[in-house]
Amino acid sequence: MTVLWILLLAFIAACALGVVLSRSPITSAVSLLVGFLGVAVLYLALRAEFVAAVQVLVYAGGIMVLYLFGIMLVDNEALRLQRQVHFQAWPAFVFVLLLFLWMGHELYHSDYAASPAPAAVEAAAGPEGTGAPDTNTRRVARVLYGDYLYPFEAASVLLLAAVAGGIFLAKKEV
Amino acid sequence: MGTSALVVLGLLLFCLGLFGVLARRNFIVVLLSIELIFAGAGVNFIAFSGLWRNLTGQVFTIFLIAVAAGEAAVGLGLLLALYRLRHTVNVDEAQEMKG
Numbered sequence: 173m174t175v176l177w178i179l180l181l182a183f184i185a186a187c188a189l190g191v192v193l194s195r196s197p198i199t200s201a202v203s204l205l206v207g208f209l210g211v212a213v214l215y216l217a218l219r220a221e222f223v224a225a226v227q228v229l230v231y232a233g234g235i236m237v238l239y240l241f242g243i244m245l246v247d248n249e250a251l252r253l254q255r256q257v258h259f260q261a262w263p264a265f266v267f268v269l270l271l272f273l274w275m276g277h278e279l280y281h282s283d284y285a286a287s288p289a290p291a292a293v294e295a296a297a298g299p300e301g302t303g304a305p306d307t308n309t310r311r312v313a314r315v316l317y318g319d320y321l322y323p324f325e326a327a328s329v330l331l332l333a334a335v336a337g338g339i340f341l342a343k344k345e346v
Numbered sequence: 347m348g349t350s351a352l353v354v355l356g357l358l359l360f361c362l363g364l365f366g367v368l369a370r371r372n373f374i375v376v377l378l379s380i381e382l383i384f385a386g387a388g389v390n391f392i393a394f395s396g397l398w399r400n401l402t403g404q405v406f407t408i409f410l411i412a413v414a415a416g417e418a419a420v421g422l423g424l425l426l427a428l429y430r431l432r433h434t435v436n437v438d439e440a441q442e443m444k445g
Binding site: 177181184185188189191192197200201204207208211214215217218219220222223226227230231234235238239241242243245246247248258260261264265267268269271272275276279280281282284285289308311312315316319320323324327330331333334335337338339340341342344 | 375393399417419
């Protein structure tokens with residue numbers, strides 16, 4: 173059982189490595205897409221089924237497709253012909269390695285079970301007698317549209333602003 | 347799976363994304379590395395949602411995905427604007443503000 177966990181985490185880490193190390197942006201994008209599917213499997217294993225579905229639909233199926241469109245619209249060949257080893261890569265690698273080792277040590281040996289739990293968000297019980305099972309989706313829906321209704325609407329406004337901004341940045345000058 | 351291991355996975359994704367942002371010259375790969383950072387944060391959220399049996403973490407992961415979508419849209423708009431101006435995706439060539 174633990175072997176499966178380790179395999180999953182290693183798979184996600186390998187996909188992430190593929191994103192930052194591959195020469196071709198298409199390989200990076202596809203590696204990230206597969207990595208997101210791996211993260212969705214991780215969410216499923218942690219019993220966050222609705223978030224796993226949203227991850228597959230929106231992140232892997234929407235955002236990554238958008239990135240693939242972006243890759244197809246620009247010319248990547250000119251960059252591939254130049255030197256690939258960036259002078260900034262080695263200091264960055266050292267910094268990131270030190271950061272990961274130090275923080276990883278601190279975080280791995282922290283006692284999370286002892287940390288105080290936040291005030292439990294009460295997923296209020298659904299109407300009795302409907303006979304429908306209380307699935308993760310239902311409970312998330314009660315919390316999302318109950319306690320977090322205002323942030324939900326604010327996220328809609330944020331997405332509208334992002335769409336307007338993206339269109340404005342990318343439009344042709346007339 | 348222990349919460350510690352999941353937090354370290356989130357840290358690993360964050361660090362790899364940070365390395366991609368710092369070391370890669372292709373603007374698209376920089377954007378993809380930022381998405382990796384988002385993924386690391388999402389894993390962190392779900393890990394603590396499981397630890398505290400609290401659904402807030404999952405709700406905020408949904409918000410995170412929405413914010414990542416908006417950021418992807420704006421980032422790709424920037425990419426197209428940069429490409430139209432300089433006909434390149436090399437971030438080293440966008441240095442009018444340097445010095």
